[in-house]
Amino acid sequence: MSDIAIEVKDLTRKFGNFTAVDHVTFQVKAGEVFGFLGANGAGKTTAFRMLIGLLQPTGGSARVAGFDVAKQAEEVKRRIGYMSQRFSLYEDLTPRENIRLYGGIYGLTLAQIRERADAMLQRLGASQIADTAVRSLPLGWRQKLAFSVALVHQPHIVFLDEPTSGVDPITRRQFWELIYDAASRGTTVLVTTHYMDEAEYCDRISIMVAGRIAAMGPPADLKREHNVESIDELFVQLARPAA
Amino acid sequence: MTAIEAKALDKKFETTVALDKVTFSVEKGELFGFIGPDGGGKTTLFRILVSLMIPDAGSARVLGFDPVRDYRALRQRVGYMAGRFSLYPDLSVLENLMFFASVFGTTIEREYEQIKPIYVQLEPFKDRRAGALSGGMKQKLALCCALVHRPDILFLDEPTTGVDAVSRREFWDLLGRLKDQGLTTVVSTPYMDEARRCDRVALMHRGRLLVVDTPDGITGAFDRPLLGVRAKDRYKALLALRTYEHAHSAYPFGEVIHYTDNRIDAPVDRLAADVKTFLATSGFGDASAEPLTPTVEDSFIARTEEAA
Structure with missing residues (x-):
């Protein structure tokens, strides 16, 4: 595994005449927290889906964890974790059962699963709810658990799609501490969010406008370069003409 | 009406x-x-x-x-x-x-x-x-x-x-x-x-x-001293702040850490100096601390903490 976790060159996806992702180029270093921002319809989700091997590019290339997403999608999937906004855990199962299910899908042994489940539940302070159906847990707990489950096979890279939408302010911050913790242990994190304050928690961000990357860099540098007070202000400045 | x-x-x-x-x-x-x-x-x-x-x-x-x-x-x-x-x-x-x-x-x-x-x-x-x-x-x-x-x-x-x-x-x-x-x-x-x-x-x-x-x-009803703390390594500084003996809470808010102190009646400028000194002696020589105006989100957090 090299120092570069994700390498994207001229990545393009067309749907008929519409170019959803238009020659996008960027790199993400191992252990980096990279924020993926953009207005609704800017091409974020399409780009995300190509990077996790669920959608074929129509042009350009992307290497994720060292593998080509177009030709080696299964190798990519083995090495990444993914947490979607809508569906992440099976609600009829308990947290422990979810961990066992996902661990099994990724080919962990029962002994590995048991060991990692215990360590994970303890770290989250979730031991008392380990055997409660996910359905009856508050949203904040579910999202923290879902993030940990996405890490159960110790992926190189984890993709988070609006993980904190609708979560209360305290849990939102606890969630970001889990992200920092994972990153400090070398996991690369790609995250989308509509909370502009969260953009400032990232090492670097990119802002997509109409299929292209309109700005990319550390939040502090971007604010200085564009002479704005906040990423929210920058976002509005960049995205407004396209809206 | x-x-x-x-x-x-x-x-x-x-x-x-x-x-x-x-x-x-x-x-x-x-x-x-x-x-x-x-x-x-x-x-x-x-x-x-x-x-x-x-x-x-x-x-x-x-x-x-x-x-x-x-x-x-x-x-x-x-x-x-x-x-x-x-x-x-x-x-x-x-x-x-x-x-x-x-x-x-x-x-x-x-x-x-x-x-x-x-x-x-x-x-x-x-x-x-x-x-x-x-x-x-x-x-x-x-x-x-x-x-x-x-x-x-x-x-x-x-x-x-x-x-x-x-x-x-x-x-x-x-x-x-x-x-x-x-x-x-x-x-x-x-x-x-x-x-x-x-x-x-x-x-x-x-x-x-x-x-x-x-x-x-x-x-306006937010009644705790609130400081905005900046440090290069935000995550480590956040964890360090929580170990400070007078700390009430510390949460990341964008690029700033919002820190509240248990010494409710102390002048906020003195608290800022104290916190800066604490961070400097904990290995965060670059850290700064300044009084902040609370946001609605600060109030929400404070009130949910009280209710818990």
């Missing part, structure tokens, strides 16, 4: 308490916000107020009507935009509008003045299927449909959730214009920064109202 009067509303779903003695009132012409995370009871409350659900206990008056007894009369007078996109995705923008107008026995032409500020933004897409609109445009269409029968009060349940920052601003600009026309609007949102756009807000958490006040009233 009072537009809404709610007294001790209770609602349970099996063992889950969705609403716990919710009491508040909204004046005519107010733009009133219910702010809080998912699962707080916002949607349940709205459903009760627009007569789609019956409370277990307590009472409500909306425009003088009882939502349980006078539901037929009330429904003629309220506009309601549900949290989920609930228009017909296979009908065009124009067809959706015509449908909602006809349900209320009116026409787009007759109501044009009321919907004009929004409709002009939708007009370029009037023949597009509603399902093919962008997130921001869908919300504008839903707002337009909720207004087409000229309601006296508007209920908008999380109209900006999942909508990008630019479209959110535009949507709030529209609500501001409706307020200028005198419409009473009740809106819910999980985004704390949107509280600033409301005349008054209720912070809602786990079925209870934590506080009801103006945005300035809410932040």
Whole structure:
């Protein structure tokens, strides 16, 4: 595994005449927290889906964890974790059962699963709810658990799609501490969010406008370069003409 | 004049308490916000107020009507935009509008003045299927449909959730214009920064109202010394701050850490100096600490901590 976790060159996806992702180029270093921002319809989700091997590019290339997403999608999937906004855990199962299910899908042994489940539940302070159906847990707990489950096979890279939408302010911050913790242990994190304050928690961000990357860099540098007070202000400045 | 009067509303779903003695009132012409995370009871409350659900206990008056007894009369007078996109995705923008107008026995032409500020933004897409609109445009269409029968009060349940920052601003600009026309609007949102756009807000958490006040009233009542701490390694500095003997809380807020101190009566400048010294001796020589004005989100966090 090299120092570069994700390498994207001229990545393009067309749907008929519409170019959803238009020659996008960027790199993400191992252990980096990279924020993926953009207005609704800017091409974020399409780009995300190509990077996790669920959608074929129509042009350009992307290497994720060292593998080509177009030709080696299964190798990519083995090495990444993914947490979607809508569906992440099976609600009829308990947290422990979810961990066992996902661990099994990724080919962990029962002994590995048991060991990692215990360590994970303890770290989250979730031991008392380990055997409660996910359905009856508050949203904040579910999202923290879902993030940990996405890490159960110790992926190189984890993709988070609006993980904190609708979560209360305290849990939102606890969630970001889990992200920092994972990153400090070398996991690369790609995250989308509509909370502009969260953009400032990232090492670097990119802002997509109409299929292209309109700005990319550390939040502090971007604010200085564009002479704005906040990423929210920058976002509005960049995205407004396209809206 | 009072537009809404709610007294001790209770609602349970099996063992889950969705609403716990919710009491508040909204004046005519107010733009009133219910702010809080998912699962707080916002949607349940709205459903009760627009007569789609019956409370277990307590009472409500909306425009003088009882939502349980006078539901037929009330429904003629309220506009309601549900949290989920609930228009017909296979009908065009124009067809959706015509449908909602006809349900209320009116026409787009007759109501044009009321919907004009929004409709002009939708007009370029009037023949597009509603399902093919962008997130921001869908919300504008839903707002337009909720207004087409000229309601006296508007209920908008999380109209900006999942909508990008630019479209959110535009949507709030529209609500501001409706307020200028005198419409009473009740809106819910999980985004704390949107509280600033409301005349008054209720912070809602786990079925209870934590506080009801103006945005300035809410932040003005924040009574702990609050500092903004900056350090190059934010995460390590955050963990270090929590070990400081006088620390009450430390949370990341964008690029700044919001730190509150247990020494409530000490001058805040002295606390800032103390915290800076503590961080310097803990290996964060580059750290700075400055007094901060609290935000609505700081207040929400403080009040949920108190309630816990």
